[in-house]
Amino acid sequence: MRLARGSRLVVATHNPGKLAEMTALLAPYGIETLSAGALGLPEPEETAEDFEGNARLKACAAARGAGLPALADDSGFCVAALGGAPGVVSARWAGPGRDFSVAMARVEREMGNAADRRAWFISVLCLALPDGRATCFTGRVDGAVSFPPRGTHGFGYDPIFVPEGDRRTFGEMRPEEKEAISHRSRAFRAFAAACLSLP
Numbered sequence: 001m002r003l004a005r006g007s008r009l010v011v012a013t014h015n016p017g018k019l020a021e022m023t024a025l026l027a028p029y030g031i032e033t034l035s036a037g038a039l040g041l042p043e044p045e046e047t048a049e050d051f052e053g054n055a056r057l058k059a060c061a062a063a064r065g066a067g068l069p070a071l072a073d074d075s076g077f078c079v080a081a082l083g084g085a086p087g088v089v090s091a092r093w094a095g096p097g098r099d100f101s102v103a104m105a106r107v108e109r110e111m112g113n114a115a116d117r118r119a120w121f122i123s124v125l126c127l128a129l130p131d132g133r134a135t136c137f138t139g140r141v142d143g144a145v146s147f148p149p150r151g152t153h154g155f156g157y158d159p160i161f162v163p164e165g166d167r168r169t170f171g172e173m174r175p176e177e178k179e180a181i182s183h184r185s186r187a188f189r190a191f192a193a194a195c196l197s198l199p
């Protein structure tokens with residue numbers, strides 16, 4: 001499934017931050033983006049059990065609704081000692097106030113002094129066509145959980161995640177340093193290699 005230069009693509013998100021990030025990433029490939037929000041498409045419930053299922057659900061709903069190709073993403077933070085939790089419910093652990101200090105405190109509480117400190121971020125991007133075809137690309141970054149939280153950059157669980165090969169948390173890295181190795185940029189690079197063409 002390749003998208004020709006000049007194609008229009010729906011970015012299946014109602015989050016202005018994600019829309020801006022995707023629009024910037026897609027611009028060099030000559031892809032024009034439209035947002036699901038601006039098209040008035042409803043936001044489907046994320047009912048699948050894994051990242052790929054949720055990304056697929058969002059991309060297929062937007063592609064069908066708009067009659068155009070659509071791209072969706074789903075991501076989260078996984079802790080080995082918690083059996084992969086919070087995983088697909090990473091955002092929900094922050095509660096209705098979207099307070100990630102609450103979510104990070106819960107990770108610390110539930111991990112206790114478990115010896116296994118391994119953790120990873122996953123990002124799945126799914127490209128869907130109006131005819132129902134869909135293809136997904138996964139990016140992952142491995143590392144360890146570290147308390148107390150450190151750093152003021154980034155968002156979500158960044159202050160408690162130390163990627164392999166570094167001693168700093170994602171929250172202590174400059175945005176471009178995080179993006180060079182992040183789960184999201186790895187998923188995007190896989191998607192771009194398979195589906196996009198540079199001039």
Ligand code: IMP
Pocket residue numbers: 073074075076077090091121154155156157158170182
């Ligand atoms: P969603 O992809 O919008 O469903 O959000 C998934 C949740 O995973 C976010 O709200 C964050 O809590 C967490 N998450 C995903 N990517 C990152 C990241 O790069 N840093 C920190 N937290 C992240």
